[in-house]
Amino acid sequence: MGASQQEQGPLRVALLGCGVVGSEVARLLTQQSADLASRVGAPLELVGIAVRDASAPRPLAESVDRSLLTEDAEGLVARADIVIEVMGGIEPARALLLRAIEAGAAVVTANKALLAEDGPTLYKAADTAGVDIYFEAAVAGAIPIVRPVRESLAGDSVRRILGIVNGTTNYVLDQMASTGMSFDDAVRQAQDLGYAEADPTADVEGFDAAAKAAILASLAFHTRVSLEDVAREGITRITADDVAWAAQTGHVIKLLAIAESVTDDDGSHGVSVRVHPALVPLAHPLAGVRGAFNAVFVEADAAGELMFYGRGAGGAPTASAVLGDVVSAARHRVLGGKGPEESTYAALPILPASTAVTRYQVRLAVDDRPGVLAQVAQVLASKGVSIEAVRQPSEAAAPGAEDTHGADDGATGVAHLVITTHAAAEAALAATVDAIAVLEPVREITSVLRVEGA
Numbered sequence: 347m348g349a350s351q352q353e354q355g356p357l358r359v360a361l362l363g364c365g366v367v368g369s370e371v372a373r374l375l376t377q378q379s380a381d382l383a384s385r386v387g388a389p390l391e392l393v394g395i396a397v398r399d400a401s402a403p404r405p406l407a408e409s410v411d412r413s414l415l416t417e418d419a420e421g422l423v424a425r426a427d428i429v430i431e432v433m434g435g436i437e438p439a440r441a442l443l444l445r446a447i448e449a450g451a452a453v454v455t456a457n458k459a460l461l462a463e464d465g466p467t468l469y470k471a472a473d474t475a476g477v478d479i480y481f482e483a484a485v486a487g488a489i490p491i492v493r494p495v496r497e498s499l500a501g502d503s504v505r506r507i508l509g510i511v512n513g514t515t516n517y518v519l520d521q522m523a524s525t526g527m528s529f530d531d532a533v534r535q536a537q538d539l540g541y542a543e544a545d546p547t548a549d550v551e552g553f554d555a556a557a558k559a560a561i562l563a564s565l566a567f568h569t570r571v572s573l574e575d576v577a578r579e580g581i582t583r584i585t586a587d588d589v590a591w592a593a594q595t596g597h598v599i600k601l602l603a604i605a606e607s608v609t610d611d612d613g614s615h616g617v618s619v620r621v622h623p624a625l626v627p628l629a630h631p632l633a634g635v636r637g638a639f640n641a642v643f644v645e646a647d648a649a650g651e652l653m654f655y656g657r658g659a660g661g662a663p664t665a666s667a668v669l670g671d672v673v674s675a676a677r678h679r680v681l682g683g684k685g686p687e688e689s690t691y692a693a694l695p696i697l698p699a700s701t702a703v704t705r706y707q708v709r710l711a712v713d714d715r716p717g718v719l720a721q722v723a724q725v726l727a728s729k730g731v732s733i734e735a736v737r738q739p740s741e742a743a744a745p746g747a748e749d750t751h752g753a754d755d756g757a758t759g760v761a762h763l764v765i766t767t768h769a770a771a772e773a774a775l776a777a778t779v780d781a782i783a784v785l786e787p788v789r790e791i792t793s794v795l796r797v798e799g800a
């Protein structure tokens with residue numbers, strides 16, 4: 347190793363972006379340079395850092411040598427062996443990565459938005475040029491999950507992936523559940539802590555999780571899945587009441603990314619990919635994932651159940667994943683070899699989310715008089731949706747009961763029903779809810795949430 351290290355000149359590394367992630371990548375590249383050189387077999391030389399404004403103050407990057415900052419990203423890319431893209435957004439990130447690949451550089455990116463929108467263009471360019479493209483940081487930050495799905499499980503058949511892959515929304519839901527904090531305050535805290543995307547809409551509306559779901563589904567099922575293939579619903583409609591009711595029924599609300607291999611009613615085989623809030627039973631490992639932590643639960647034929655857990659957001663954790671990829675790409679430069687290419691041979695159809703079969707919890711406020719539950723149950727039976735459990739908590743025990751009580755006209759009391767169904771198709775459940783909503787004693791369908799992981 348010592349001899350080859352002396353023979354091998356430095357590998358030139360260009361960094362695009364010096365924000366939350368970029369400043370930590372720069373710090374680690376500099377502070378760990380001796381160890382990295384030993385692990386790679388050649389020194390890694392940071393030759394420049396592209397930013398929008400080289401003269402702007404950089405409180406996050408105090409340890410970074412400012413003479414490396416440049417506003418000429420194209421010029422920087424042209425003189426690198428390895429290009430790290432942590433600027434985010436579609437352009438100019440895509441054009442710069444393509445330019446780097448075409449010039450023969452290996453690329454490492456944390457940009458899930460770009461990969462979910464147009465990854466195949468980059469993968470194809472990398473295949474053509476014979477260079478590495480690595481993106482561990484794009485899914486669940488520090489947690490090794492891209493490499494396990496892409497490489498460690500390449501000999502197995504993945505059946506299902508169930509993940510908490512957005513730190514911001516997990517932090518928000520957890521803060522709402524544990525402190526009663528408002529949604530807006532929790533989002534602000536997540537931004538201050540560096541978890542949230544520049545525009546937190548991407549987090550709270552589920553776009554960020556959907557991009558990660560698309561990337562994981564593509565790798566797991568050897569099929570191209572893009573952002574628009576993912577059925578998506580964010581957490582903005584989750585109320586404090588929903589969170590309190592979840593606790594009372596032995597659940598916690600999580601924003602889940604789900605990618606599964608499914609067989610339709612007509613026997614056709616495909617992939618279903620969706621992101622939505624769901625009730626997770628407290629006993630499930632995903633229920634214990636607190637704060638901004640992420641976790642990905644993988645079910646594979648031979649391996650069985652696997653769980654990957656850790657920090658999915660934040661500068662240093664994300665930089666850890668970036669640096670791991672840089673070392674892999676750099677080793678290939680020194681020793682030869684190449685990382686995996688895009689694998690799409692299975693080309694499975696993407697089935698609509700309406701084919702997904704899950705359990706549901708329907709919460710409703712009804713007139714508190716005899717026979718109402720029977721009427722509701724009759725509708726469920728007529729639509730072929732089987733009931734697993736019905737709860738009718740006492741007025742005092744019902745979260746938010748005071749609000750509903752205030753709306754009471756005084757003639758009849760209000761009862762809250764919480765109905766949990768057995769697995770039902772989304773379409774059947776939607777028709778059932780519509781039919782229940784128009785029953786005379788039903789005052790309000792308060793919420794309909796999926797139950798996952800049971």
Ligand SMILES: NC(=O)c1ccc[n+]([C@@H]2O[C@H](COP(=O)([O-])OP(=O)(O)OC[C@H]3O[C@@H](n4cnc5c(N)ncnc54)[C@H](O)[C@@H]3O)[C@@H](O)[C@H]2O)c1
Binds near residue numbers: 368419457541544
């Ligand atoms: N923050 C996280 O926890 C996290 C985790 C995983 C992945 N990511 C991904 O990493 C990437 C970077 O995220 P971040 O949080 O560090 O963002 P950020 O906004 O903090 O930093 C972006 C950096 O890129 C630079 N930049 C942006 N556009 C540029 C342009 N046109 N030309 C030159 N420089 C430009 C900015 O000046 C800034 O230095 C994104 O793709 C994000 O999705 C972030």
Ligand SMILES: N[C@@H](CCO)C(=O)O
Binds near residue numbers: 513658660
């Ligand atoms: N905004 C993202 C960053 C990691 O991709 C999150 O909250 O998880």
Ligand code: NA
Binds near residue numbers: 486489491667
């Ligand atoms: Na990761």
